[in-house]
Amino acid sequence: MRSFGELLDARVRRPDAIAEAAASRRRPETILGDHGRLMIIAADHPARGALRAGGDPLAMANREDLLDRLRTALARPGVNGVLGTPDILEDLLLLGALDDKVVIGSMNRGGLAGTSFEIDDRFTAYDADAIAAAGFEGGKMLLRIDPADSGTVSTLEACGNAVTALAGRKKMAMVEPFISHRVDGRVRNELTAEAMIRACTVSAGLGNTSAYTWLKVPVVPDMERVMAATTLPALILGGEVSDDADGAYAQWSKALALPTVHGLVIGRSLLYPAAGTVADAVDRAVGLL
Template sequence: MTRVDLAHLVAVRTRHPEAVAEAAARRRRRPLLGDGGRLMIVAADHPGRGALGVGDRPLAMANRLDLLERVCLALSRPGVDGVLATADVLDDLLLLGALEGKVVMGSMNRGGLAGAAFELDDRFTGHRAQDLARSGFDAGKLLLRIDYDDPGSLATLHAAARTVDEMAAHRLPVFVEPFLCRRHGGRVANDLSAPAVSTAIAIASGLAGTSAYTWLKVPVTENPDDMDRALAASTLPAVLLGGDTGDDQDATYEKWRGALRLPTVQGLVAGRSLLYPRDGDVAAAVDTAVGLL
């Protein structure tokens, strides 16, 4: 694992907070899509809404030093284009020099805390479009979960539309991650059936006054053979989201492999499955995912 000097990081944050903006200003940037025309992004924004668990480990992502070391290792692997994270994580990575020549994607709405009664009133408590533009970051991501029985979904839907408008005004790509969902026993569960994924994609594609800068971040349907039918709902470019692979990581890789062949799919954004693989080998998990592209 790549080692991070925690004492030095804290010392810089304590004595020279301006170092974050300075590192952002001098960061070497790159186009969203590289020469290969595919996108491989590591996601590390889960802690920002209190989602710390991976598999049967409820606090797997609670150790920030461990998380940073895993992300730095993932970013160092060939074929990894960049990272998706909240401001605190991205600030750390800037200070560590880990974002040079990488795509930096800010996580925008983290107010829908995991397990909260207000989870689906998912406020935009993370990056704003103006924050991403000021820092010279390359894209934003928003989560759009819709429960037809929960009035909070309407507030999130409205806020998401206005955020897409704001990102377009800055000519910044925004990755919309849409789900139809429902509460079961007090917990929010995403519907991954083909009709639900297709409907969510259609709703997300129609947000705001323009879709010119909108990308989709979509799950593989529960039946992978239905993925082409679900993605037929939009012409917007899409990336697959990773999620937790559970016990059968190889089966998850095969689902990704099939979906990555579809014409609108441009890449993969995966987090827990690569940063916390069952066998603990982050480099091997990342390399396998890169190989699927």
């Protein structure tokens, strides 16, 4: 199927079509694209209640519009992966948009944005069994470490168990680590080299093996020091939509020159660019690879 109407009809009348589409999806021969890197479009924000892009607090609230943007991005040359929650990935499966793509299922979305329990980030989406059953290439988890919030330890334990479970199925475990603090009641990530070094070293030690663990990290000052703290492969995340697109691309380009960095995982910055089209933004990011 190719249309939004057909997708809606399948969800009502043929829910088994989702499993059928997953089973028939053409798998990528390697997780790396023709450029030797990973170029992943991220779209797991809505399930955590984070719908903002740029100045629009509900930019990601229209699902048909989001799916159109995702299909445009995934069809661009050099884009070889997508990251999402079950609802979004299943929509893309039904639309036939995931053939030959690296598919990463987002796992812990329970730490809803702006809540008192945000740091206790429960695994409410994919688990390792579901990722393996769908034939996807890996799972992603968010790990925010707040020294002042006891909910951190539950998230640490759950992420460690998820890394072990994914590795047992030879699936990538993509860990997105931060040192975080509450500021005026809101969780803020500490984007310094020292904080990211600590977060990366904690994440690298999760689970009973690190053989399948990749890190998903932001660009911070002294990125060379951060990436020198581990031998695990890393992917650079895009973060919030920036008014300074040139500055963001320059930062990504510099980080990609580091030996442990093997690609980009970018969502809103490409799906909702501050200027220009989705295709233009994606092509520019692919050009960095």
